[in-house]
Amino acid sequence: MEELKNALNDKRLQVLTLPEKGRCLFTSRDFSPGEVIISENPYVSVPNKNKESPQWKCEWCFSLANLKKCSACHVVWYCSSKCQKSDWKLHRVECQALSKVDKERVKSLTPSIRLMVKLYLRRKLENEKVGSHVLTFFLCYMFPSTATENYKNVEALVSHISDVDEKQLVLYAQMANLVNLILQWPDSEINIKEVAENFSKLACNAHTICDSELRPLGTGLYPVISIINHSCLPNSVLVFEGRLAVVRAVEHIPKDTEVLISYVETAGSTITRQKALKEQYFFSCTCPRCIKMGQSDDIRESAILEGYCCKNSGCNGFLLRDSDDKGFVCQQCGLLRDKEEIKYIVSELKIMSEKASLSLSSGYINEAGKAYKMIEKLQVKLYHSFSINLMRTRETLLKVLITFKTLLGEVEEAVTSLTKAFDILRITHGIKTIFVMDLLSKLEEARAEASYKLRSQMED
Ligand SMILES: C[S@@+](CC[C@H](N)C(=O)[O-])C[C@H]1O[C@@H](n2cnc3c(N)ncnc32)[C@H](O)[C@@H]1O
Numbered sequence: 352m353e354e355l356k357n358a359l360n361d362k363r364l365q366v367l368t369l370p371e372k373g374r375c376l377f378t379s380r381d382f383s384p385g386e387v388i389i390s391e392n393p394y395v396s397v398p399n400k401n402k403e404s405p406q407w408k409c410e411w412c413f414s415l416a417n418l419k420k421c422s423a424c425h426v427v428w429y430c431s432s433k434c435q436k437s438d439w440k441l442h443r444v445e446c447q448a449l450s451k452v453d454k455e456r457v458k459s460l461t462p463s464i465r466l467m468v469k470l471y472l473r474r475k476l477e478n479e480k481v482g483s484h485v486l487t488f489f490l491c492y493m494f495p496s497t498a499t500e501n502y503k504n505v506e507a508l509v510s511h512i513s514d515v516d517e518k519q520l521v522l523y524a525q526m527a528n529l530v531n532l533i534l535q536w537p538d539s540e541i542n543i544k545e546v547a548e549n550f551s552k553l554a555c556n557a558h559t560i561c562d563s564e565l566r567p568l569g570t571g572l573y574p575v576i577s578i579i580n581h582s583c584l585p586n587s588v589l590v591f592e593g594r595l596a597v598v599r600a601v602e603h604i605p606k607d608t609e610v611l612i613s614y615v616e617t618a619g620s621t622i623t624r625q626k627a628l629k630e631q632y633f634f635s636c637t638c639p640r641c642i643k644m645g646q647s648d649d650i651r652e653s654a655i656l657e658g659y660c661c662k663n664s665g666c667n668g669f670l671l672r673d674s675d676d677k678g679f680v681c682q683q684c685g686l687l688r689d690k691e692e693i694k695y696i697v698s699e700l701k702i703m704s705e706k707a708s709l710s711l712s713s714g715y716i717n718e719a720g721k722a723y724k725m726i727e728k729l730q731v732k733l734y735h736s737f738s739i740n741l742m743r744t745r746e747t748l749l750k751v752l753i754t755f756k757t758l759l760g761e762v763e764e765a766v767t768s769l770t771k772a773f774d775i776l777r778i779t780h781g782i783k784t785i786f787v788m789d790l791l792s793k794l795e796e797a798r799a800e801a802s803y804k805l806r807s808q809m810e811d
Pocket residue numbers: 371372373374375507508509511555556577578579580581582631632633634635636637
């Protein structure tokens with residue numbers, strides 16, 4: 352911990368421990384909005400593969416293109432020899448272990464199991480450095496362990512094992528046994544109870560690695576960034592540049608301030624956020640937003656984020672359930688919105704959402720665009736104008752608009768949307784990331800098209 356504290360000191364950061372939160376990351380200088388506070392490569396990482404994301408991905412960079420299977424273990428895929436070489440330090444030992452796993456068991460290798468196997472292999476490589484001089488020299492060259500890249504930082508992570516329920520504990524124990532079967536280490540080298548506890552650590556410390564459009568690609572353990580605590584009103588944001596996790600300030604952060612990111616969707620209501628934090632991270636948030644829970648401001652905010660809009664389109668009031676349970680009453684004009692009418696729009700939305708996601712996943716972009724516009728129309732009728740559902744639909748619609756030029760017929764609309772997206776993204780992702788530069792060039796293109804359209808209209 353002392354070594355880590357010194358390393359962080361060089362970055363003008365410090366770790367403090369508070370009784371109600373455990374370790375916390377504090378600034379030792381001012382940080383400006385958009386500035387990188389800290390970045391970290393994963394100690395271990397693994398690509399996702401599940402029902403929602405069934406494709407194979409490159410083990411190192413998570414790319415989906417030009418994949419080739421490792422010819423020895425037949426489990427891991429790479430997009431290039433460069434990625435294969437970068438991963439070889441760890442895969443060299445992982446490959447030996449995976450090659451011995453029988454075909455049926457390979458099918459049960461989930462990303463969590465693979466992440467844990469990699470974690471133990473990396474720890475073993477670190478420990479072996481303490482052995483013979485020649486081996487130590489070789490391993491130090493292959494695997495430099497520094498204050499920030501060190502298994503000691505994994506040991507320091509919270510596990511909340513005593514808060515985990517019985518059913519989950521049984522599952523962790525089964526997963527630990529599977530890790531043991533894959534590694535085939537003698538009992539002196541592996542402790543099943545400790546592996547199970549490490550699964551609990553992964554649950555509240557590992558991060559989902561996302562691409563620039565926030566699509567999940569994989570999971571990574573970033574033990575230094577994991578020191579950062581949560582707030583529903585964060586001063587920083589965690590984004591990924593490939594496998595590199597980057598924490599950026601989203602506002603001016605003065606010296607001696609705690610760096611805080613949000614672990615959950617900040618646009619959810621207080622009840623939704625609190626539930627998610629309790630279930631996965633075992634704490635009750637007491638941030639400035641959460642302490643207002645149940646107060647009139649919070650009820651209003653939650654009803655706006657997750658509730659319905661007034662039947663009278665000219666009224667911007669928020670709705671609360673009426674005492675007779677007939678429907679929802681506007682808190683501004685007193686108009687009642689019937690339960691049955693709401694149910695009808697909800698069922699229409701369900702049908703349309705299924706159609707939209709099917710069109711999108713099948714590559715029918717025009718149809719998907721039309722369906723999302725229809726969803727937006729229905730949601731405007733149903734939800735408050737600042738609703739989280741509406742925001743998500745607009746986000747998807749924006750992605751469709753950005754990605755597929757065919758839908759850029761409404762150029763002015765695209766320019767407005769792209770400008771707003773750019774303003775946010777230059778803070779969260781920085782101006783130099785490929786994604787933001789790409790967005791900027793699309794924005795310039797859309798602006799040029801808009802001004803061309805305007806000029807032609809004036810000439811007509
Ligand atoms: C990723 S860790 C953060 C670092 C942690 N404080 C530590 O000591 O290692 C997540 C855990 O930190 C604690 N935590 C994070 N944010 C918190 C908050 N706002 N209030 C209380 N506890 C918090 C919870 O125990 C949570 O499960």
